[in-house]
Amino acid sequence: MKTAAKYKNIEDNLLPSGEAGRGFGVYIHIPFCKQACHYCDFHFSTSMKKKDQLVEMLCKELELRKNELPEKEIRTIYFGGGTPSLLTPEELQQIFTAIFANYQVAENPEITLEANPDDLSEEKLKMLKASKINRLSIGVQSFFEEDLELMNRAHNAKEALESIQLATKYFDNISIDLIYGIPNMSAARWLQNLQIALDLGVPHISSYALTVEPNTALHKFIEKGKIKPVDDEAAKAHFEIMVSMLKNSSFRHYEFSNFGKDGYFSQNNTAYWLGKSYLGIGPSAHSYDGNFRKWNVSNNSLYIKALKKDKLPMETEELSTTDKYNEYVMTRLRTQFGVDITEVEEFFGAKYKTHLLKNAVVLLKKELLESRNQVLHVSPKGKFLSDGIASDLFYLD
Known part of the structure; x- marks a missing residue:
């Protein structure tokens, strides 16, 4: 079976209308936060002085790049950050106007907005519901005050709980973020975190x-x-507690860090893992078209300055066959899709298939990998080591 046909079946189960292969995703980076989390190394600013200008330049970048990708239409839109829930209704509408004026958008796109619990008042949720947003990703991280203080989160435990209770009144498609391995977090407290999430009925974690x-x-x-x-x-x-607990609660562990009930997998992220093209808009945002990776400058002032002159403030890297193979191995081993041996040969050539099979032997003997129908998957024993296992299969020029 040709791999394109095989993966179309996977996409039909994940993306609406089975049209994943025809479209691309748009990621929009909103580089503003109320305060800096102690663990975060993403690009953001705690000063809102340039927010108006930056939103205007996001729209300018969208216009300048409207013919960059050959794919037919946008299938997913993802507002990440930073803290996209800091956008006003007017700013959000300004960005949507730029998207819909310059691109063909699928009939039922997944449109996700990352939100912090302290931003999700009932008034804000009503505003988001009235917009084109149809999926929320809420940065809870923990339901316990001690953890939130250690991480310097802007919200408290009460807001974490209440934001989800409110959000479920307006949105069905909700994901929450949780962090484990926090210093002083006991297994019992981690279990409680997971149980609270399950009791709230969120379909994606x-x-x-x-x-x-x-x-x-x-x-x-x-x-x-x-x-x-x-x-x-x-x-x-x-991690092992989480895998077991969520599996017993009808969640599918479809990617190393992602668990969803059927029908609630992230279409945006799944498209990334299947190697689909995407445009990254905003400071520090990355783009990918299958052959080139591009990234914008990680500086709000320089980003604004360049786009005011109709220049794109980005760098570009052409990916070699080895780069593509290594990225394929890294992403696929983290997912339920696995590394398809036939696909490796079809996409990258016999040299890479031979290398893959040779290096996989030791990992199979150690029971860190499993082979099912010519597809390599990380075993339950190797799950927590998936990135290291992938590096053992990389091809080094």
Whole structure:
């Protein structure tokens, strides 16, 4: 069976109308936050002084890049950040006007907005419901005050709970983010976090291990001994608890950090993992068309300055066959799709298939990988090690 036909069946189950292959995604980076989380190394500013100008330039970039991709239409739109829930109704409408004026948009696109709990008042939710947004991704991270204070989140535990209770009145398609492996987080408290999420009835959970990135406040606090170091064994235990608990609650573990009930997988992220094209709009946003990766400058002032002159403030990298193969292995091993041996040969050539099979032998013997119908999957034993397993299969020029 040709892989294009096989993966069309997967897409039919994930994306509306089975038209995933015909479209592309748009990611819009909103680089503003009320305050800096201690663990975050994304591009953002806590000053709102340039928000009006930046929204105007987002619209300018959308217009300038309207003919960049050959794909027919937009199938997903994702507002990330930063904190997109800081946008006013007028700013949100301004961006939508630019999108719909310059692009063909699918009939029923998935349109996601990342939101912080402290922004989700009933008035705000009514506004979002009246807009084109049809999916919320709520950055809860934890339902416990101690964890939220350690991470320097802008919301408290009460707001975390109440935001979801309110959101479910207006939205059906809701995802929440949770973080595990937080210093001093016991297995019991992690279980409680998960149980609260289940009791609230959310159909999608994205969950990430707390990581210590260089030059973040968390990194400095750990170095100075103010916060305990992250315990990898505790994080692994939390991960295993989550996998078991969510599986028993009818969630499908469709990507390493993502769990969804049927019909609620992230269409935006699934398209990324299947290698679909996407435009990244805004400072620091990345784009991909199958052959080139592009990224915008991570500086609000420089971004605005360039676009005022009708210039795109981006760098471009052409991907080699080896780059594409390594990215394919990395993304597919993290998902339920796995690494298809036939597809590797079809997409990248016999050399890469031979390399893959040779390097997979040891991992199969260690029971870190499983082979089913010529597709390699990370085994339950290897789940928490998927990134390391992928690196063992990389081709190094």
